[in-house]
Structures are given as C-alpha cells and as structure tokens.
Amino acid sequence: MKVFAPIVVVVILLAAIPVVVHSNVVLNFLVVALMVALAGQGWNILGGYGGQYSFGHAAFFGTGAYVTAVLQARYGINAWTAFMLGILGGAVVGAVIGTLSFRSGLRGSYFALVTLAFAEVLRIVASVAPITGAGVGTLVRLDLRLAALQFESRAAFYWVILTLVAVALIVTRIVERSRFGAWLIAIRENEDAAMALGVDTTAIKLGAMVMSAAITAAAGCFYTQYFLFVDSGIAYGTWISIEALLTPIIGGIGTLFGPLLGALAVRTLGELAQSITGDAPGLDLVVFGCVLVLVVWFLPRGLAGAVAGIAQRLRQTERVSTAREAGHG
C-alpha cells in the first residue's frame, strides 16, 4: 500500500480544492488542465515508459469523444455506457494501429509519422462521414442528471475528471512496479538488447499502446460530456496530439506525476499568455512551443526531474558538509 501513498495524498489535496475555491473560472481551468493531464498520462505509458513517441494521440482522444457523442445523440444510449464504449473504442483503435505498425517493425521517426498519418485519416473521414455529423459535428443534448453524466456544478465535473486521473495514476504505478513495466522500460532503453534477452517486444509495445490509447480515449469521452459538442477539428485535431505529448515531456517524461505537473504548468502558461494578449489566437501555442524546445534543451528530465535534481543536490551538499564536519571533528 505504501507505493500508492503519494497518489492518495495528491488526489486528496486536489479533491479538496472545490471545497475552498468556488470560482467557476478557476474550476473550469482545473477541469481542462486535468483533462489534458489524463490525455498526457495515456501518452506517458507508451512514450514515457516505452520510448515510442506517438505524434497522433488525437486518434484515441477523438475516437473516445466521437463514440461517446454519437452513441448518445444518434442511438440514445445511456451516457455511462457510451462513456465506457468510448474508452473501449479508443483501445480498439490503439490495438489496430499498434498491431499494424509494430508488426512491420516501425520505430522512432517512422512510428511518429504513421501515428500522425492515422490521426489525419481519421480526421478527414470524420469531417465527411455522415455518422459523425460531417463538418457540422455532433451535439449531445443538455440533460443535467447523474444518469446522463452531466452536472450543473463545475465541482462535480472536476471530481469526475479527478477520479479518472487518479485511476490513471494507479494504473501507471502498477505498470511501473510490474514485470510488464520493467520489460517496457527495457524496450525504451535498448530495444534490440531487450529482444535478445527474450522480451516479446511486439506484444509488450502493443499492450502499452492499448493501455495508452484507452487512457487518452477516456479524456476524449470526458471532453464530450463536459462540452457536449465535438467536431473533427476538435476531436482529431493536432492540438490534442501535441498537448498529450507536451504535458509528460514538460512535467517529466516517464515519471508518475509528470503529466499532471506538466498539464498544470502548460495550462497556467497558456492562460498567462492569453491574459497578456487578450483574445488573439496563437500566442498560447507559441509559448507552448518555446517551452517544449527549452525544456528539451535545458531540462531533459522535465520539471519532476529538475525538482528531483535539486533535492538530490541539496542532499549531497548536506552529506558533504556533514562529512566535512565529521572529518574536522
């Protein structure tokens, strides 16, 4: 149980925020930040622990969002069921893309490219296919009931997304400590060596991809419930592919809390940029781009890594000074 203690502490602290803060603006900000964090947590399993950089996680986010929206709007299926099926849909898309690309041995740049292409294909299909509402998009009917997974207060939505983030944190922790996780990290460090040692690299990567896709799809499902609208540019747009990889990289790639930390940092920066320039589009993303380059340049292990680095240095200086004192004494 001890390994889950940090998660419990962080989640309880976050869960207490709406009790203290009642501002809708702040809660809205936090809901979106947690949603992006969830998408990033998905990316982190595959990219952070497995070293497979996907540039097309929009494929999973969008599938989750569309399945949830279309099942409710067109087939009158209950929101909770639609939500679960949305996650399942994302996982299936992940399994298909993963099977195709890992079986043909795509790595590195090639893998990044093929994921990007799949997301684009889905975006174009969604923008013309009648079932998704084509260019118009799909609206979900406003129905503020628990049974419809819609709430009047932002706080309720906040707790829903926080629960999802908590589940993803626990899943990540379990992966980290499992044999599966060890194999995954071995693949990241040196795929050929891992294969030589008898790790079934294709199966492990595929498993990570499915898990990753399901988590990111959950963020998409939540998007639909929160905004009650999707279209192809939102669901399969490049913005979510970029934010999904940006948050873990900035927060600390391949770390448990990296995506959460990164999402809060990135979203805060975005809000700051927006408040400085008003409603002009683009500047927040310029800031994101600069942060991405600067983090890769100067903080290769992200914010979490920087914090750990500082803590370690403090501990070392302490040790050195105590050693010195001991030496003098």
Place this chain on the structure above:
Amino acid sequence: MPRGRAGARAPRSRLGLSRCRSSEIVLSPAILLSALLNGLLTGAVYALIALGLTLIYGVLHIINFAHGALLTAAMFAAYFAFKTFHLDPYVAVFLLTPAFFVLGYALQRFVIGPASHGDDRNMLLVTLGLAVIIENALLFEFRADTRTIELPYAFATINLGFTFLAVPRILGLVAAFVVAAVLWLMINLSDIGRAIRAVAKEKLGAQLVGVDVAHVYAVTFGLGTACIAVAACLLVPTYYVNPTAGNAFVLVAFTIVVLGGMGSIPGALIGGFVTGVVESLSGLFLGESLGQIGIFLTFIFVLLVRPRGLFGAGA
C-alpha cells in the same frame, strides 16, 4: 493540390458515392489523361518540398517536423515580397532561396543541434516545437485570413487540344527538375557534397577525418530549407497563403519521402510525381476532400509494407 483556390471547397458528397456514379458515366480517356497530366504537374511541387525533407532525413536521420511551418513562412515571405516591394514571385525566388538557406543553417546550428544533445527523439521534439512556434506566430501576427496575390499570368493556360495545362504549374515542373539537378550535382561533385555524403554514411568516421559535423548538418538543413523557399515562390501565384497553408503539403511530402525512400533524391522526384497522380486520380473518383485520404492510405500502406521505400537503402 489540396484545396486549391479554384475548387475552393469540395462538395460534401456522401463519402463520395454520388460523385463516383457521375464520374463513371463521363469517364473518358481524355479526362483520365488530363487528370494524369495535372497530377504530374502538381507532383512537381510536391517533389520540390519532398526534396528538402529527404535531404535532411538522409543526412541527419531525423524527420523535420518544422518543414510545413517553414513552407508556410516562405509563402508569407513571397507574399509580402510581392505586396510590399512588388517583387514578382519568380524574381523573389532568387532572393528568398539564399535567405532561407541562411535561416535553415542558423536554426540547425544554433537551436536544433544544441537543444537536442544529439538524441534523435529530442530532435523530433525540437522540430515539432519549432513547427508549433512558427505556425502560431504567423497565426498571431496575420490571423487566419486567407490571402492571395493577383498576377496577370496566374491563370494562363496552354491548350493541348483535349485539355488545358496551367503555365505556373509547368514552370513548377521545370523548377523541380532544375533544383533536383543542382542538388544532385552539388552532392556528387563539390567538396561540401562529399562531406555531406561522408556524414550521411558514417558520422563518427567523418568526424575522425576532420569533417565539421555540426557545420555539415547545418548546411544540409539550410539546403532543405532553401528547397522550400523555391517551392513557396512557385506556389504563391496560384495558391492561397494562410498560417496553415504549408501543412497540407507537408504530410504529402512525408508520404513522398517514405514512398521514394528516405534520403533518396531520385526517389523524392519520382515519389512526388506518383503521389501527384494518385491524388489527382483519387480526387476524380472519390471527390476532392477524400482525394487526400488516397494519399494517406498510400502512405500508411507503404510504411507498413515497405518502410524503406521504393529506392531507399534500408530503414
């Protein structure tokens, strides 16, 4: 060409089915041939963009995700050269090409190289970051407005009897061959070309015999960016400019590079033409917005079946 000015917006046919039926009726050899020729002409510009991408991949072994954004930037440069200084794009090309060479050189030498610490995955991220910065800085500065320039010869055509060919596109075809020839000569005959080939084959070995690898990387990146400037000047007379204009081309260029084999110059040329034709034909059969899917599906198919491409040495 993705969403060209003439065919402003593709009709939203139901998955192109109605289109399909009507085209079956009127499909004659003349229409097929003209689609084929126009596909080849479009492919020439694609080939130019892909040339830059494949050159960078061949030497640095990374996919330059900033390629599309740089193309957009070059298109804006050509647009403002015309609007502000009344420079014809076909004249501006001689100024913008060296300017973008310098820009590409500086980007690789002073940003991408140092920022990525020699790690391929970091290079991917840095170029992606640059793409986001450039594209959104343009969006912030110029908004999402679509701009076009009016040139007297933009819609000039040559009548072949059964079809019309646009003059600007024929110029594009000529330029693609000229640029490919110049690049090929440079890489095979000049000293810097020899250094580029050495670094592409064996980076460490080249470094050991005294090649300045950082310089060669930057020159290569500069050459790739210069190709983009040429393509931009050829596109501006007939295409619109907006902050995402380059993106439509760059995914196509990725396809071409993969199709032709990463790093292969003839591969990029041939891949460009093939892709232009595939797009033109699938546009004819499926409708314009689905025409692009033809490209992506080709792309995914080639990646999965033969990732080293038609002319590539190995993935």
